[in-house]
Amino acid sequence: MQRIGVFVCHCGSNIAATVDVKKVAEMALMEPGVVHSEDYQYMCSEAGQAKIAAAIHEKGLTGVVVCSCSPRMHETTFRKAAERAGLNPYMVEIANIREHCSWIHKDIEEGTKKAVILMRAAVAKVNLNAPLQAGESRVTKRALVIGGGIAGIQTALDIADAGYEVDIVEKTPSIGGRMSQLDKTFPTLDCSACILTPKMVEASAHEKIKIYTYSEVEKVSGFVGDFMVDIRKKARSVDMDKCTGCGVCQEKCPSKKAPSEFNRGLNTRSAIYTPFAQAIPNVPVIDREACIKFKTGKCGLCSKVCQAGAIDYDQQDEIITEKYGAIVVATGFDTINLDKYDEYAYSQSKDVITSLELERVMNAAGPTHGHLERLSDGKAPKEIVFIQCVGSRCSDDRGKPYCSKICCMYTAKHAMLIRDKYPDVNVTVFYIDVRTPGKNFDEFYRRAVEQYGVNYIKGQVGKVIPQPDGKLLVQGSDLLDNRQILKEADMVVLATAIEPNPDVRKIATMLTASIDTNNFLTEAHAKLRPVESPTAGIFLSGVCQGPKDIPETVAQAGAAAVKAIGLLAKDKLLTNPCTAQSDILLCNGCSTCENVCPYGAITYEDKEVNDHGIRETRRVAVVNNALCQGCGACTVACPSGAMDLQGFSNRQIIAEVDAICR
């Protein structure tokens, strides 16, 4: 029989205001095995911990239940306190009477009742607890960064500078990401490429960084410190070692009708292409869908003109398997699809464009070589209307409920740049609010209004109607003047909401990293662990975690790198002793557990068993404790109950349920 001590925390008034803590402590004494109980204002304080230690010594406790906050907050604290007092740390259980009880109840009677029930369940569990010992696992001193935008590049550079190997996996043919598509950056208006390309070059030249472009993560297994990743290197059809990047193939390629991804489909590119001039690596890829050689078997011009003999039509996808200690997700964002916002006539008029498309229009390497012109007729616009929050802060399911955060600033930037370069163009911005909380941000916005005379109208646009003469009739409201506005414009620019890269769902699933309802990756703690995923060894960099501008992205990228470095710097990690075990006498050998194990921790062996005198060889499940992460999937899938999880045994869970239902 265990000798259990129950310690009830007030958490100031957090718990004590809604739970009669004295009553909980009093009721605990009636539970089987409980020999001691007390309540205290802050159990997590040194004085509180000392009370636990004293009771362990004085009452000879073999188990401890702390009724307090979520185990995610202080389980470690109390386990360490118990360990210092000579108890096995896994003999400590937390009854969460704060998040699960006091914070969500108002009635003290109800709250107390529930707190008592939660306490009972924890006591029932401790009664069946057994001491456990943590093992050790090794750390592979190499990091993987998924995504080669500014977030991924910065994270990789920071990790590499600390002396660890880093691989970047980038889906597109070049690193650079969204930032490479931008023309100028707020609030300093420096050229995006000018500040990004040195970083790209640095990453590609860094001896510790290996870059896999035109590649995707295909499979992830393993766990923190020891991930095994399959990377699919898609067939480039160009030999990276031979290609000199001269570009002749792209000039000669007769198929030039594929929409340019880099220019957001505003112009076309050749079938063999590098996405942009500063691409890294400067090795083209053949778009097999567009290539005449791949479609008809005839052509082969690129191969004929290539002096280096780098064209390889037979190249196959290659799977590279590599081990990593840490994985950083930096998958970035895209703009949302505007199909549901047809009132803005995006699909009807070429002169209604997104802000990201405007970036390309304004850029010297863009479809108009940097001239501001209407994409329908090439004429210079005289009236431009910007519409803010297209799909952001949306209350219905057409758009996103969140603020995309960057649109107010880039719209001010666009407006300012246009007014600066084309002073005869009138610029009007329809906005809900202008949000400029950042260093030098509000000053920047005010400059747009005060110095550059951008016309800001508080109100939303209801409709954009293309006119027969090619103009766009913008119908909006001015909330400050309380009037309807009908305005003719030559161009309309939509500040389209951003969303996480759609691939992130697949990646999150492979990594068993959680995502929220908007597909942003979830942090381990919104405030205190913002760059870590709840899944150990997975870190978050950039917009995959939430909307951010470049400085914030770079800052977070560095933070993610630091967390990854902190992990890689360790030689060994303590493993969770709560692993599964198979009872060979009960095991059917059916492989169900092997099928559901996400960690590949279960194998089958033929073992000699002695089942009550019957000696025979049976095919039975064997768990590799170094690989098992204690997720428990096998224990629920096992039909015969042969699989059990130490620290969360089937019996313990039933005991908890029984205690709750009593």
Add this chain to the structure above:
Amino acid sequence: MQELINRAKELLADGTVARVLGWKAGDLPYNPEPAYFETAEAMEDFVYNGFCGANLSKYMIEASRLEGKTLVCLKPCDTYSFNQLIKEHRVDREKAYIVGVGCKGKLDIEKVKKQGIKGIESIGGAEIADEAETLTIQTIYGEKTCAYADVMLERCHVCKGKDHMVYDEIIGESKETKDAERFDEVARIEAMSPQEKFAFFQKELSKCIRCNACRNACPACSCRKCVFDSNKFDSSQKANVDTFEEKMFHIIRAFHVAGRCTDCGECSRVCPQGIPLHLFNRKFIKDIDELYGEYQAGEDTDSKAPLTNYTFEDAEPSIVGKRG
């Protein structure tokens, strides 16, 4: 049947198989029982007719441990169970010589009795040599007849087809007997209010006498030690606590075989109380089909079952939750 017996004797004689797993006559004209035959002489007792409903797949778990090969007679629907057992490494394919026996629907004696036919002395027409259309029954009250299809087991009305999924050779003709939709009854129960559902299952399950026949016959219930027989868990005690908990037995059993049940219908066939136990399993199958795409357990030996596999296309938990 004679062709089957002759072939079995031949295989016994040439040493291909060490024994034959089939059926022998019971003490009544309609209750043949599973049996092993090790010699040609013993084969004299062998029978195969419309009352041989028993699925012999499960016996192969035991037979796989015996010396030599066992000739096992499997009906088309039994082969699904056998495949499932191969998939779960419970039987050894190498230890089995599978004779796919013909099937024209198996009979339910309770349905015969429900037609008021009592005092049965012998039954003609169950030999399934012909088209299996009429049963002629000699009773102490005289000769009675009934249509074969009217007294078939429920499972035969929703027959999975006349093809054997796994076999070494096939002996005898099969006939597809499907004349009803497999999930109609489940859909009817799904349409009930929660109170009606509860009342329905309360009424049915209160008949249970916990004889364990369903568990013993079920090829998916093949654990070395059932959780209800083990003192390692509290399941058995829980199942015995009160009359409601008693019903937990069937619910827990249905969960344990979910995704593995081939819908062979043995549970309902062997239930002495006539509880339609297959409905639980069929509800799971219907849900799996709807959520993860159509899946028939035992159709093959290597596909991954939806409940123990993960794909990116899997239904989100929220969708599953909303279905109730």
